[in-house]
Amino acid sequence: MRKIRFLGCLLLLAGVGLAGDDYSDLFREAAAYTQQGKYDEAVIKYKAALVIRPDAPEALNNLAVMYYELRKYADALDTASKIWAGHPELRSAALIAGMSAIQCNRPKEAIAPLNQLLKSDADNRDALLALASAHFALNDFAEAARIYERRTAHASDDSTAWYGRAICYEHMAESASKELSLMPDGAAYSKRLLGEYLQSAGDGVLAREAFGQSEELTSTSSGEALKQYETARDLARKSRESFEHLLQIAPDSWQADVFLGDVDRQHGKLDSALAHYKKAVDKQPGNPGPLLGLGTTYWEMGNYGTASTYLHQALTLNPNAKQAVFELANIAVRRHADAEAIPLLKQYLAAQPDALAARADLGRAYFHLGRYEEAVPELMKAAASDERGDIHYQLFSALKKLGRNEEAAVALKESYALKQAQLKRAQRLHSAQ
Numbered sequence: 001m002r003k004i005r006f007l008g009c010l011l012l013l014a015g016v017g018l019a020g021d022d023y024s025d026l027f028r029e030a031a032a033y034t035q036q037g038k039y040d041e042a043v044i045k046y047k048a049a050l051v052i053r054p055d056a057p058e059a060l061n062n063l064a065v066m067y068y069e070l071r072k073y074a075d076a077l078d079t080a081s082k083i084w085a086g087h088p089e090l091r092s093a094a095l096i097a098g099m100s101a102i103q104c105n106r107p108k109e110a111i112a113p114l115n116q117l118l119k120s121d122a123d124n125r126d127a128l129l130a131l132a133s134a135h136f137a138l139n140d141f142a143e144a145a146r147i148y149e150r151r152t153a154h155a156s157d158d159s160t161a162w163y164g165r166a167i168c169y170e171h172m173a174e175s176a177s178k179e180l181s182l183m184p185d186g187a188a189y190s191k192r193l194l195g196e197y198l199q200s201a202g203d204g205v206l207a208r209e210a211f212g213q214s215e216e217l218t219s220t221s222s223g224e225a226l227k228q229y230e231t232a233r234d235l236a237r238k239s240r241e242s243f244e245h246l247l248q249i250a251p252d253s254w255q256a257d258v259f260l261g262d263v264d265r266q267h268g269k270l271d272s273a274l275a276h277y278k279k280a281v282d283k284q285p286g287n288p289g290p291l292l293g294l295g296t297t298y299w300e301m302g303n304y305g306t307a308s309t310y311l312h313q314a315l316t317l318n319p320n321a322k323q324a325v326f327e328l329a330n331i332a333v334r335r336h337a338d339a340e341a342i343p344l345l346k347q348y349l350a351a352q353p354d355a356l357a358a359r360a361d362l363g364r365a366y367f368h369l370g371r372y373e374e375a376v377p378e379l380m381k382a383a384a385s386d387e388r389g390d391i392h393y394q395l396f397s398a399l400k401k402l403g404r405n406e407e408a409a410v411a412l413k414e415s416y417a418l419k420q421a422q423l424k425r426a427q428r429l430h431s432a433q
Contacts, residue, residue, distance in 0.1 A: 163255035166242035389418035
């Protein structure tokens with residue numbers, strides 16, 4: 001939000017006091033300090049004015065604006081919340097209350113004031129984007145997408161709204177794809193989705209591999225799986241089209257750089273991805289998205305020290321960045337800082353209970369600490385995602401430590417079978433190239 005936009009929220013003194021009284025004098029002094037950019041001094045004067053008139057809405061409004069300018073978001077929220085419900089004419093109070101709630105990581109509290117503001121100012125850009133952001137933070141991606149679409153329908157060149165819309169559809173597509181992969185008959189369509197993605201990425205060899213597995217499984221797939229596949233594919237299409245529109249209208253925007261960084265990272269072009277994310281950081285240094293992209297890319301490169309730095313920065317700016325929590329936990333497990341990893345993994349799994357990669361890491365952390373009884377159930381849950389046999393081998397080791405030899409033998413056998421299948425797949429792909 002631009003500073004000039006917030007300063008436009010300030011109220012003039014006219015009509016709120018008699019010339020020459022103490023309250024009016026303090027209010028004018030505060031306004032003068034504001035014009036000079038001396039916000040700390042303005043706060044002192046507004047607070048002094050409020051000693052004289054504790055419930056004066058215009059002073060509370062302006063004080064809330066000052067707090068927001070000073071990034072004292074908790075104070076801004078507390079101050080704006082005192083007046084927005086009782087004074088619907090003070091639209092700025094509702095806006096400051098909503099945006100401060102988001103900054104304080106209290107998105108639920110943002111919704112009521114922002115909705116009230118939009119009743120009287122339906123096309124208010126700041127309120128719409130803030131409301132969408134609040135729903136996004138609450139994982140209500142469908143509602144957030146609806147609000148972003150409302151904004152893009154009114155302003156087709158709003159790159160921030162198009163980026164938000166694309167990200168919402170991307171999250172929805174990922175969720176739908178995950179649901180598909182967990183359906184009893186969804187394996188074929190899940191592989192088909194993967195093949196379509198790989199094909200669009202230009203990776204023909206891996207795409208043919210995925211399509212081949214899809215054909216092998218299609219005969220067992222149900223109508224429900226097909227319906228879910230079509231839902232996931234449609235959401236992925238909407239995300240892709242939104243990103244493509246973003247690139248058309250704002251090829252030099254920070255959002256476009258983040259998108260291009262994401263695409264390059266997913267396609268294995270990690271150096272190019274880093275370049276895009278760094279451009280985005282230069283354009284938006286206080287935005288957690290590009291920092292998370294940098295952290296994730298360095299994590300994928302195995303540069304865990306640099307990755308940790310960026311991931312911590314992203315998490316400081318956005319405590320809801322679940323991906324950063326998982327990657328920091330994964331780094332801790334890899335470094336055998338298991339006592340540090342466990343609370344992070346529990347935090348992540350509280351929000352993402354079906355994340356099998358996190359289950360595997362939690363099982364490994366418990367194993368490293370000799371807590372085998374706790375490791376086994378986590379590894380058993382994660383075993384469904386094992387493609388290389390590593391999780392089953394860890395499970396075998398934990399079961400062996402507990403003297404559960406028959407179960408251990410089964411896990412070892414499955415580990416060996418998965419490793420052999422992975423080797424054959426690698427050989428097949430190598431011969432196809």
